Amino acid sequence: MLSQEDNELLCRVGPGTPMGTLLRRFxxxxxxxxxxxxxxxxxxxxxxxxxxxxxxxxxxxxxxxxxxxxxxxxxxxxxxxxxxxxxxxxxxxxxxxxxxxxxxxxxxxxxxxxxxxxxxxxxxxxxxxxxxxxxxxxxxxTPEMPGFEWTDLPDSHWVVTKLLYESNFVQAVEGEIDTVHLGFLHSNLDVDEKAKTATSWVGKYAYTPRWSNFHVKTTDYGIQIGAQKPVEEDSYYWRIAQWLTPYYTMIPRMPGTAVRVGMWVPMDDEHTWIMLVAYHTDRPPEPEENATQEVLMLQKTVDRKTWLPEARMENDFFIDRELQKTTSFSGIPRGFGRSQDAAMVESMGPITDRTHEHLGTTDRGIIGMRNHLLRAVKDLQEGIEPYAANNGRVYQVRSAAALLPRSVAFEDDPATRKELFVEPK
Ligand code: FES
Ligand SMILES: [Fe+2]
CATH class of the missing domain: 2.102.10.10 (Rieske [2Fe-2S] iron-sulphur domain)
Incomplete structure (x- = not known):
């Protein structure tokens, strides 16, 4: 829950507003x-x-x-x-x-x-x-450019796309770092049954159990969000996301899969540009990879004049009640945009009223992100410039996922560290 005053501080981005002033430092x-x-x-x-x-x-x-x-x-x-x-x-x-x-x-x-x-x-x-x-x-x-890894890679190694959300940028970002919704919004009704015979980590652990214990760490660039699931007697499944000041996200990914960077840029208080990149450091992304597939689908289904996808609020994101009863948890079909995510984020209204929400333990990442942004806004009002704006190298991180013995923290596992941090050149 936030006070109305902090909600306004967080969401208003026009010239002269405190958040607008912070965002204009990057x-x-x-x-x-x-x-x-x-x-x-x-x-x-x-x-x-x-x-x-x-x-x-x-x-x-x-x-x-x-x-x-x-x-x-x-x-x-x-x-x-x-x-x-x-x-x-x-x-x-x-x-x-x-x-x-x-x-x-x-x-x-x-x-x-x-x-x-x-x-x-x-x-x-x-x-x-x-x-x-x-x-x-x-x-x-004038700040430093954020030192995102993909911006120095050959053009062949990344794919990029853009679309519009009809909501404020903060709730759009919150939708992306809220990794626990995978087990609900994006699941099918048979995921528990399928998990019994699945061989991939995602098939086995992403949906069962649905709850995760969230570990949030404040960093120079923003926050690192580790969602920890007790999956086997002796191991935890970790899904590690990043939020980077002021509106960048990296969702968890399996080792060796494409890194996906989300940019959630306010068009104004009530609309958000979303730019999505998927990249590999050493090769072009293949069309059949998950991250690439989403980018390619959005390139096809988003109207390049309005930047709205086919599925949007005015058509209820094509919700299919039969599908909801028989197959999919949400009943909102995929393949027409970021339909399941956008439906939830836009359904809150253009600027969600955070005075009425009830945050639980899986919202720790969201709380961490809001605190970080509000702190940065208030610091700037006192003359303290945002650190990340002038230290582009802090953006040299990635997301990750790992299956680790319970005795090992993911930060101490060399293979996970290799996934998480870009090696200095
Ligand atoms: S309005 Fe006169 S030149 Fe543009
Ligand atoms: Fe999602």
């Missing part, structure tokens, strides 16, 4: 690189942290991310002409380059120097790892 994943496929391509609307922006790639291939509103009389630059290294407003022809400088003002006399006095907000961008990142904070505080 590089922000703004869009997919392939939304701007080449020089002078069509401009794209990008709403980010409650701000309406326009992205374009100029004649030299450089990306600009500028205010939606032309500084002349505020027409949208979405309609602009992307030509000769700048975006030209079609109302009176004012033209802006990727740095936000007005480079042409044909509606004023040739001798006028008015154009030299006019600028449009332009945020710096970096194109890395299939994502266009931007920095929306004070120039003198």
């Amino acid at each position: 590089w922000t994943p703004a869009m997919l690189s392939d939304e701007l496929p080449g020089p002078d391509c069509d401009p794209v609307r990008v709403r980010l942290l409650g701000e309406d922006l326009i992205a374009f790639r100029d004649t030299n291939g450089n990306v600009g991310l500028i205010d939606n509103y032309c500084p002349h009389r505020r027409a949208s630059l979405f309609f602009g002409r992307n030509e000769e290294c700048g975006l030209r407003c079609v109302y009176h022809g004012w033209k802006f380059d990727v740095n936000g400088d007005c480079v042409d003002m044909p509606s004023e006399p040739a001798e006028s120097n008015f154009k030299d006095k006019v600028h449009i907000t332009a945020y710096p961008v970096l194109d890395k790892g299939g994502i266009i990142w931007t920095y929306m904070g004070p120039k003198e505080l």
Whole structure:
């Protein structure tokens, strides 16, 4: 449970809000690189942290991310002409380059120097790892890029996709680090029966028992969440997730399987961009792997104009009551988006009222994440800058899963450590 005041602090992201100010201390994943496929391509609307922006790639291939509103009389630059290294407003022809400088003002006399006095907000961008990142904070505080492993790998080693959730980013993140819901929301009615003969860890242990003991550790980057299950007499099954400041997640994964990074970026208070990456360090992901399959399915089922998947609230995520009675715990079919997860997260309303919730022991990760974010917001209000923003190397971690003797903590197991930490180069 949170007070209404803390809930507001946690969720509001617009310019000038405490959380909005914190988020603007970090590089922000703004869009997919392939939304701007080449020089002078069509401009794209990008709403980010409650701000309406326009992205374009100029004649030299450089990306600009500028205010939606032309500084002349505020027409949208979405309609602009992307030509000769700048975006030209079609109302009176004012033209802006990727740095936000007005480079042409044909509606004023040739001798006028008015154009030299006019600028449009332009945020710096970096194109890395299939994502266009931007920095929306004070120039003198430009942070380090988060040192995510995949952003330095060859393009062939990762796949990436994007979609929209119609909810605030905090409850979307909470849905991803709440690893205990796997045994309910994502399960079938026969999982207990199947577990008896299953050979994989997931088949055997992911659903039975459903309860886990959550171990949460605060780190330099955020929190590490270890869900511990007593599965055999002498062993625990561990599923280890990461939450990285301010909205990145890594869900548990079996040794050797693709690492999946989730980016849950506020479009505004009530909508969240989700960018998902699956990668291997040493090879391209295969299409039939679980993590890759999800990305490929989303690439197919998400409308690239609205970024909404086929299954969404307006069609009740295609819930099938017969399926719910006979086969699947939720009755919400997979394969049309992140339907089961999105249904739960969006059904709470755009900003969930945390004054009415009742958190249990399996919500320790969620409590840890909220505390970390609220602490960072309050620290910044007192002038303490967020550590992770200026120490990109702290993002060099991964998620994991392990079956270990009860006497061994997962942090002490060399094989699990190898999965969890990127080796310094
Ligand atoms: S409104 Fe853009 S040039 Fe006039
Ligand atoms: Fe889920």
